[in-house]
Amino acid sequence: QVQLQESGPGLVKPSETLSLTCSVSGGSLSGYYWSWIRQLPGKGLEWIGYIYYSGDTNYNPSLLSRVSISVDTSENHISLKLTSVTAADTAVYYCARVKEYTTTFDFWGQGTLVTVSS
Amino acid sequence: DIVMTQSPDSLAVSLGERATVNCKSSQSVLYSSNNKNYLAWYQQKPGQPPKLLIYWASTRESGVPDRFSGSGSGTDFTLTISSLQAEDVAIYYCQQYFTTSYNFGQGTKLEIK
Numbered sequence: 001q002v003q004l005q006e007s008g009p010g011l012v013k014p015s016e017t018l019s020l021t022c023s024v025s026g027g028s029l030s031g032y033y034w035s036w037i038r039q040l041p042g043k044g045l046e047w048i049g050y051i052y053y054s055g056d057t058n059y060n061p062s063l064l065s066r067v068s069i070s071v072d073t074s075e076n077h078i079s080l081k082l083t084s085v086t087a088a089d090t091a092v093y094y095c096a097r098v099k100e101y102t103t104t105f106d107f108w109g110q111g112t113l114v115t116v117s118s
Numbered sequence: 119d120i121v122m123t124q125s126p127d128s129l130a131v132s133l134g135e136r137a138t139v140n141c142k143s144s145q146s147v148l149y150s151s152n153n154k155n156y157l158a159w160y161q162q163k164p165g166q167p168p169k170l171l172i173y174w175a176s177t178r179e180s181g182v183p184d185r186f187s188g189s190g191s192g193t194d195f196t197l198t199i200s201s202l203q204a205e206d207v208a209i210y211y212c213q214q215y216f217t218t219s220y221n222f223g224q225g226t227k228l229e230i231k
Contacts, residue, residue: 045168045211045222060219092169102216104158106179108167 002027004095004109012089012116018082022095022109029053029073031081033098035105036080046091050098080107085116096115120144120214124223130231139198139226141212146192149216156216159188159197161208162225168211172197204230 008020011032022034035050049059051069068081082089092113096105131137139159147156152159155175160168170179175195185200199206199210207230212223 034200044224045213047220047222058218062219096167099170100172102158103158103220104170104173104213105160105168106170108169111167 002097002107004097004107005075006093006095006109006112008112008114010113010115012085012114013118014086014116016090018080018085018093018114018116020080020093020095020112020114022076022079023077023078024097025076029071029078031075032100033103034078035096035098036078037094037096037105039094039111040091042086048093049078050103055086087116090114090116093097119219120133120147120217120221120222122212122214122221124210124212124226126226127224128229130229131199131202132231133204134201135148135231137202137228138210139197139204139210139228141190141195141197141223143193143195143214143216147214147216148192155195156214157188157190157195158213158215159186160211160213160222161206162211163208171210184186202230203206 003025012018016098030053036048049069051057066083070079071109092111094111095109097107099106123142132145156167157175162168176188187198189196209225
């Protein structure tokens with residue numbers, strides 16, 4: 001069974017870059033799209049973007065100017081960078097696998113809380 | 119952007135009774151070329167990530183109990199739990215995957231009456 005685990009700093013200063021890694025175990029990145037999704041405090045879910053194992057990406061237009069997702073198939077992980085963060089970027093960040101032939105999310109990490117504060 | 123609006127925001131149902139959650143999209147998520155509705159439902163329990171329950175509006179994900187069912191087409195969709203169990207207490211989200219942004223609804227909190 002595929003397992004995903006997010007890691008990275010839990011605290012980021014305003015205007016700096018948020019960087020997270022999602023390690024995938026129990027399966028290969030190959031053949032799938034992998035996504036980042038965030039959950040703002042007390043609010044709903046927001047899709048950030050996804051990446052194919054080959055490197056093709058697609059991002060939420062609302063975050064397009066600040067977001068970058070990369071893949072490392074040798075290390076079996078994907079990464080997220082979000083630049084120029086503000087308090088509004090404080091959220092639980094999840095990585096998830098995109099279910100084949102859909103853009104739904106069938107396997108999720110447990111999530112990691114990132115707080116933006118000085 | 120397609121806006122997803124769920125109703126009600128919260129719901130209390132007795133054990134063994136039927137629970138119904140509604141989801142409305144601001145534009146149709148039915149793709150005419152394959153007659154599929156690009157709509158999914160998730161369940162999120164406290165401290166856990168969301169769990170995919172249903173996709174294509176009515177197809178249950180593997181392992182999901184058959185008391186969960188999805189229906190609807192176009193812009194109006196429903197998640198039904200036929201006989202509420204204690205473990206079904208959660209927040210339920212709909213999600214469209216018809217267009218990029220792949221927006222989620224705001225969630226419906228389901229509790230036991």
